[in-house]
Amino acid sequence: MYNEYALSPLTSASFIQTDQLCVKEWELASFIQIDCWSGCEDQVIALLTQHQDKRFLVLHTAPDRLVVVSTNHDLFEELSALITQDVGMLTQLSQARTAFHLSGHQAQTILQKGVAIDFAEPVFPIHSCKQTSISDIGVTLHRLDENTFICYVFRSFAPSFHHWLTRAI
């Protein structure tokens, strides 16, 4: 397991918490991309589903592409054993992304300042994700419930994204 030297790009950032909005960093232990070979996606999803024990979330970010996310567990070794190279390839991106957790009634309003995404639930269901960009920063937008979202952004852009978020609020 990694150690005390870890430093988030948001270490010195300040976040907001009001009745209407709570923004914080969602510390990632795992952000593992699985690229499935053609025709193997269902098999990979089945393997993950069988293995699922609420330690991680699975995002379907593109055709043949899944992402496993966890805040508590470094799952790379474990998933490497589960997802063999004949069905797909794993890539460790746990330190390539920084996650912003937005919740509250204002969350949608804030996000709509950055993305042209319809937040109506039939269009953007809970537990689904959208690949988009906010202020020219690539974002994987993950909906946890009606008013709770995770924005996964490239680590190097995290301070800029925080800057945008602060202004949008």
Added chain:
Amino acid sequence: MTRFRIQSPKGAKQIHFTFNGKSYQGFEGEPLAAALLANGVHLIGRSFKFHRPRGIYSAGSAEPNALVTVLHPDGREPNTLATTLEIYEGLEAVSQNCWPSVETDFGAVNSLLSPLFVAGFYYKTFMGKSNKHWMFFEKYIRKAAGMGEASVEADKSVYEKTNTFCDYLIVGAGPAGISAALEAAQTGKRVVLADEQDALGASLIGTNQTIDGLLAGAWLAQQLATLKTYPNVTLLPRTTIYGYYDDNTLGAVERVNTKALRERHIIFHADKVILATGAIERPIVFGNNDRPGVMLASGFGTYVKRHHVRPGTNVIAFTNNDSIYQQIDDAYEAGATVHTVVDMRESLSDYAQEIVTKTGINVQLGKAVSHVLGSKKIRAVQLDDGTKLSCDLLIVSGGWTPTINLQSQQGDKPIYDDSLCAFLPGLPHQDYLSVGACNGQFGLADCLKSGARALGQDRTYTVERDAPWDILPVWEVPVTKGISFVDFQHDVKASDISLAKREGFISVEHLKRYTTLGMANDQGKTSNLNALALMAKERQKPITEVGTTRFRPPYTPVAIGTLSGGKYGDHFRPTRYTSMHEWHINHGAEMINTGAWVRPRVYKQPGETVTDAYIREAASVRNSVGMVDVTTLGKIEVVGPDAPEFLNRVYTNAWLKLPVGKARYGVMLRDDGLVFDDGTTWRLEENRFLMTTTTANAANVLTHLEYLLDVVWPGLKVKVISVTDQWAGVAVAGPNSRATIAKTVSGVDMSHEAFPFMAVMDGFMDTIPVKIARLSFSGELAYEVWCPSHYGLAMWEKLFDAGKEFNLTPYGTEALGTLRIEKGHVSGPELDGRTSLDDLGLSWAFGKKDFVGKPLSQREGLMASDRAKLVGLMSKPGQAIRPGSQIVTQDNQTRSIGHVTSTTYSPALQNYIALALIQNGRDKIGDTVIATYPLKNEQQDVEIVHPHFFDPDGSRMHV
């Protein structure tokens, strides 16, 4: 209270404002135009070309005349409509296009010369065979004409952008829009009702018409209260929909007008759009119809009914239709009277007759206003029979023009309706419906009904005092005195239309451009149809054959700040930071932007210049050890069983036999055979490679690889994933680099034998997992050390501490460039998209196997013997060489044979050196040529040398 103020607005706060430096009182939130009229001010500004006095012509965004400049503490905003500008305490507004004052404007001499200033005057007069004349006169013409003056100060207002999705977007909250919203609300779907006015209701406000037994105002209040109870309905006053784009996407500006936020730029994404945009009243063209005191009847009605201001006390009305009687009746009820109506029709409708009888107005039937008298304010009108009637206000109605700008923006071709004297929307190109006055339903009952019908509801409203539609199609009164204007804002006269026709500009598109009709910032809202009618008359054709032009966004002007939506300054574009950024800042680094990344340029010590600093840093690397942050290099994982084959096709050199734990330098070409990018790629596992790219090209390379896999070789089992952000990287270079790393890393034998050149090893730095590759960009013994990004700072600090005993020096991009130029390594300036492998001296990397770009790399143009080749340049001692200098020979100093790509001072060679691309350069080694920089008028002799200035056999990096 002045004699022009009928009553104070309920609950409104009295405030002070200034206009042209004079202080006035008004009520917070009322339009500046209303406040000025309440204070008896009619002269607002001067016209565009002739500097004619202009007043307030209307009461909304169609206003052509009453443009003012608003002064802010930190700048000014020109061309602001007094008719829509809501006043506030301390507002300062001034007239524009006048000097020294609006009352006495020297530019008004242009008015005397107006017979000369016909359409096309400037082009005819100032353009000769060459453009010299025009270039000379243009600045004077622009100074004399024009609108307000833009502020040179930065706009400090705050703007934002947002997206709104809805099922129904209803544009316009007049009767049709309100009735549509009432039906849409009941569907439970998301409804937005937007209107440019600060109050919703439009013509329903203040009228004495009744709807279902209620006064229209009361009915409106009731319906708005009902709409507010629906959680699915959003009401947006002060919101102008300015543009209608594809996929039912519409741009809007919401005027928030608070200190925290001035305007919000809203992008609507609507499932269905209902356009209830109403209609704009038309002027009639007659002599001096532009004078202050001439006003559209609807404007008069708005000021009286809504703002409780009487624009005149001695009012005459001039019309060709019935709608003006509605305004007269409403105004009468509100306390403002009209004493005479000049009606061009021969008889009155029952509706008009009833109002005439009720209000006791004098009616002049079958007559017209020939011209008005007075300059800065009208004092009388003269009728076509010679009768003079004194007045201080003339209200005019020439009919109504449906507001079909948004439909037209969509490509909807309008259809002319003779009975309505108006263009109506044609076939819609997207999922929208036009309802109400914009669709030709001018009566209140029809408006209400059409709004409901848009939602499929057949609802009937009972309306009393609804004006019938009766219009005499008269557009112009033959001019006997004065100038009759068609387009007020651009000073286009009726005679200009005739001239355009005589000179052959009969197409509406030519007419528009030749006369500039409709091209001012009001887009000809009040002028277009009159102009078309006049051209139709000139051509003796029906209006429908003359046609109309297409409207373009924006419907009303939008501030650049609003369009930016807050994306300026620090927010203009995002910045990328490495894990070690704070350390660099804390250690005196001067940072530089390289693409989106911010990198240390140099670490200045006290008293040092940039040059001093990079020379010191580069020398330290050569003499002992230095370290540089290389996190910004592009990093792409290439994974899968076919990864070696893929790399073998992408790179020019061979990759199939690269063993695990080794790295290799590779060059990739574009399809056209020119060099695309270079870098090292490491084989981490049997099926996993880590490719590095240049910082600037990382995204392009990834796109290129994805294209190849998706389109060219979809059968290869390979995936490519950007891992740039996963890794933090440090290059440690110099004779003491090995010793420095050995002090900090465990689990790796750092000896030359165990860790040879181009080897890649895994180890630990304390508990931090690291990958170390023995590579060299500097030409020294060097290593790149990589770790997961969160540990980047810790890794950097550990290496820095370990190197202290060797005087380790952190270095920036300047020294990085110096070291690579000394070694003759190519980088961005040489990989400029025009160079081939051979040009850059990289022919050794040209493999026998096939690779991307190989066929075209051997085309004639790339094999030519006179192509520019990479060489070095050595200057005379102490003479810097400018990058970008052109290379010429003593024999021919007018023809460039190449250019300088990269330059530096070399601490190793104690001289300025450069890399250059020179025609047939390799055959010229030893020649002296001239590096010339014409922009600075500089020239110097330089010697062409081999590009590998330092340690050409590479012995220093193989120790």
